[in-house]
Amino acid sequence: MPTDKLRTALVDDHPIVIEGLKMLLQNEENVKVVGGFGNGDTFLAYLKQNRVDLVLLDITLPGINGMDLCKMIKNESLTTIILVLSNHTERSIIMQTIQNGASGYLLKNSSVDELRNCISEALKGNICFSKEVIDIISRPSKNQLQGRPQLTRREKQILALLAEGKTSQNIADELFLSPLTVDTHRKNLIQKFEVKNVAGLIMAATQQQLL
Amino acid sequence: MPTDKLRTALVDDHPIVIEGLKMLLQNEENVKVVGGFGNGDTFLAYLKQNRVDLVLLDITLPGINGMDLCKMIKNESLTTIILVLSNHTERSIIMQTIQNGASGYLLKNSSVDELRNCISEALKGNICFSKEVIDIISRPSKNQLQGRPQLTRREKQILALLAEGKTSQNIADELFLSPLTVDTHRKNLIQKFEVKNVAGLIMAATQQQLL
DNA sequence: TATAAAATACCTAAAAATCAGTAGAAAAAA
DNA sequence: TTTTTTCTACTGATTTTTAGGTATTTTATA
Structure with a gap:
């Protein structure tokens, strides 16, 4: 476990979400937000130059989408832990983010507790979902x-x-x-x-x- | 949380595995093994008549395979928690068991600690994997x-x-x-x-x- | 052992796909 | 503004698929 704070990046095309997350994470003693990014490209550029321990990612982004971005992030920095924070409730999307290297998936209406919990689980190397996401994953899909x-x-x-x-x-x-x-x-x-x-x-x- | 012990079933076509698990779980204070089954059909028959809180399932089974069995178990008893304990390391299989209603997937060489941990996570409603399984899930697949x-x-x-x-x-x-x-x-x-x-x-x- | 289901094989004719090219116009990138 | 890529469209010959069917033999299952 690093003694430093977790260098954390936020990627979302809604500035309000970025600001909101910053506020929420402000109080976390082990988290330090190092940047907010409106799209994948600017974040990747940052990642090439700076260490990032944790990134909270949206799926819907201008340009590169969040799923593909996961792969690119892991490609650039394998140690960066990715948590996806999205409104998408389709199982295929959830599954694919995990397959692309994300350590967790939360819906945006998740509680701060859930987020906090997922961060700590992800740091331990586990994969973590918020409650609603678990429901989605377990529910039989339409196709089935x-x-x-x-x-x-x-x-x-x-x-x-x-x-x-x-x-x-x-x-x-x-x-x-x-x-x-x-x-x-x-x-x-x-x-x-x-x-x-x-x-x-x-x-x-x-x-x-x-x- | 039930005050009773968890009524636990084991489904595996290797009697040795069944016996081994029984031994291991013997020491768990909150677990009571109610039966060992060599195939899906006999377990489903039991499940129709008896309450089962937890089932440890193998994928390779004679007759119905473990993945399909997950769906049938959930269909019969939604509250039964399924943990898959298998040697299969293909991601598609892991993913599908989860999609079919399993709450976790462990390789058979997992430690007792991991199993214990997964049981408790699953009881909380979470989905849990053993370490190696997380590696498999996160690793880019051959196809990709x-x-x-x-x-x-x-x-x-x-x-x-x-x-x-x-x-x-x-x-x-x-x-x-x-x-x-x-x-x-x-x-x-x-x-x-x-x-x-x-x-x-x-x-x-x-x-x-x-x- | 009846009975049903699955696997086998055929016919004819039309529709669609595949192979192996060429080539100009439009759009994007250098 | 070149250069490259993408999109467009064509010829002509051949192979394969699809859409109607029918019908016998095996193999399970009741």
């Missing part, structure tokens, strides 16, 4: 709710091969089937997923995590 | 590492429409372009992603989270 088609073994197999970009002929050769049979399975898949072609099929299947 | 193609604005736009299952003609109509132009973009996309057709394209693009 909408009845997913029941696939047979063969269909799953052929679906996987289609996803690899193989033609009916390729697949037929591989599975020792007639290409016409493969066509039939392909047709049934397209029907089951209620899509128009293989492109839509692959898309629907990945969304339902069948690939 | 391998040079992702640089797409132009038009290409991204057409890629998205292709993913919806639209034909070149559809897209051309929508964007007021010649279908031949759309064909060119499509061709360039296929080249950039080094795939053979649109199916492979959609697959590659989703893997690199471009869709």
Whole structure:
């Protein structure tokens, strides 16, 4: 644990949010706000020249978005801890920020306590979410709710091969089937997923995590 | 917080693991192991008849796999807290267990301390990972590492429409372009992603989270 | 063992996609 | 203001997919 205060940066395109966070963090004894930035580029430029221990990040930003920014920050400075503070409630966004290196995700209406708690958890190397975010993550997604088609073994197999970009002929050769049979399975898949072609099929299947 | 001990179930197809966990948890004052199960079906049957507060789950199971089992458990008993204890180190698997309702994911070589800590975090409603798992989550995935193609604005736009299952003609109509132009973009996309057709394209693009 | 579900295979014809190029205009970057 | 990139559009030939179906054989399941 560093004896110094945490050199903390705020990245948000709303000056009011920046000011508000500054006020809130003022009282934290182990935090020192070293800057507020309205977009990713100016922050990255700062990061190249200065040490930053902690950054509170918004997702919606002019130019580079917060998700991509996470990756770039980690690329520049692996030790900088990222907490995302956003209003986005889509699970995919939350997941991706974490995959891109963030140590936590809070909604902007989180309490100061939650923020404080997440900072301390993140410092310990943990990943931390605010309560509402945990609800979002745990709640089944729309894609999963909408009845997913029941696939047979063969269909799953052929679906996987289609996803690899193989033609009916390729697949037929591989599975020792007639290409016409493969066509039939392909047709049934397209029907089951209620899509128009293989492109839509692959898309629907990945969304339902069948690939 | 319940004054009773946590009614805890273990689901793993290795009897040795079950026994080991029983031994470890024996000393925990707030935990009472109510059963060990070798597969998902027998556990679900038990869950229908008995209250279970906590379940430690393996991913690799005969029959229903652990990821799907998470959903079924939550479906049956929303209050049952699920911790996954597995050897799988693929990020997609970790992510999906969480999306399916698990409150934490630990590798089997985790320390008892970590397990104890995760249990208490999970009880508080938090999501908790063991150290190695956090590393896996934060580490950029293979898919993301391998040079992702640089797409132009038009290409991204057409890629998205292709993913919806639209034909070149559809897209051309929508964007007021010649279908031949759309064909060119499509061709360039296929080249950039080094795939053979649109199916492979959609697959590659989703893997690199471009869709 | 009936019965249902899955897997196999075929037909015809139209629609769409892919390959392998070229090339001018517009926009963005140096 | 060059230079480069992106966007646009085309030719022509070939391959593949898609949309209607039908129909027999296996394999599970009741």
